[in-house]
Each structure stands twice: as C-alpha cells, then as structure tokens.
Amino acid sequence: MNLNEAIIINLPKIEDPRGNLSIIEEEKNIPFKIERTYWIYDVPGGQIRGGHAFKEQQEFIVALSGSFDVVVDDGNQKKTYSLNRSYYGLYVPAGLWRQMENFSTNSLAIVLSSTTFSEDDYIREYADFLKQRDNEKK
Numbered sequence: 603m604n605l606n607e608a609i610i611i612n613l614p615k616i617e618d619p620r621g622n623l624s625i626i627e628e629e630k631n632i633p634f635k636i637e638r639t640y641w642i643y644d645v646p647g648g649q650i651r652g653g654h655a656f657k658e659q660q661e662f663i664v665a666l667s668g669s670f671d672v673v674v675d676d677g678n679q680k681k682t683y684s685l686n687r688s689y690y691g692l693y694v695p696a697g698l699w700r701q702m703e704n705f706s707t708n709s710l711a712i713v714l715s716s717t718t719f720s721e722d723d724y725i726r727e728y729a730d731f732l733k734q735r736d737n738e739k740k
C-alpha cells in the first residue's frame with residue numbers, strides 16, 4: 603500500500619450564523635460503507651494511540667474537537683497529518699501502519715471504519731507489518 607493513498611478529504615460545510623454543519627455520507631464523502639464508529643477521548647498528555655496496521659479495515663478519522671496528529675507509514679516513508687478542524691478528515695486505506703499522537707487537551711477523535719471489530723485484522727508488530735509488505739511485493 604502506497605503512502606499517497608492516505609488522503610485528506612474535505613467534507614461539506616454548511617456555514618450558518620447559528621453554527622456550522624458538516625456531513626459524512628458513506629460511499630459519497632468517503633469511499634467505503636461504514637460498519638463501525640468509535641471515538642477516542644480523554645487522552646492524557648503525551649499518550650500515543652494506534653501503532654498498528656489493518657489487513658482489511660479502511661478508516662476515516664476526524665478531529666471533532668481539539669487536535670492531534672496521525673502518522674501514516676508504508677514501511678518506507680512516513681507522513682504526518684495534523685487534524686484540527688471538524689470539516690475534513692484523513693482517509694487511511696488498509697495496509698498502512700498508523701499511529702495517533704500529540705493529542706490536545708479535550709480532543710475528540712472519531713474513527714469511521716469499514717469493518718466490524720476483529721482482532722485478527724490487526725497487525726500489531728511493526729516487524730510483521732514489514733514482512734507482510736515484503737511478501738505482497740513478491
């Protein structure tokens with residue numbers, strides 16, 4: 603999986619003096635059907651979440667509140683995306699190593715996932731990730 607396949611997607615933003623509104627529709631704003639939604643919150647300063655890859659799961663990550671960084675890594679290169687507004691998010695395809703860090707106080711990260719939860723879908727060891735990537739190249 604190539605690093606360039608992780609992309610920032612801008613969401614519709616309905617600006618309104620009463621407060622803005624943004625929208626995510628599956629297979630329209632994001633390229634998959636949503637099977638699961640989870641969120642990460644109350645992250646103590648300096649903590650890191652993630653640090654794994656998925657075999658199948660694609661995801662879309664939005665900073666609903668506050669800010670944090672998502673580091674994506676294809677085994678050769680890394681790229682850091684700072685998420686800090688709720689009208690865009692990062693699409694992460696399957697097969698990239700990803701980690702979330704640098705959470706601000708009171709940040710709220712929502713993750714929309716293309717799959718139901720399965721521990722078998724995780725690659726949790728970086729060495730296994732590199733091995734799998736090398737096998738795919740063969």
Ligand code: TYD
Binds near residue numbers: 654
């Ligand atoms: P994990 O995905 O490892 O968290 P992170 O990548 O943010 O560090 O999940 C942490 C724990 O929560 C792990 O034991 C699995 C469990 N979990 C579920 O049971 N269902 C879920 O949908 C998710 C995302 C995690």
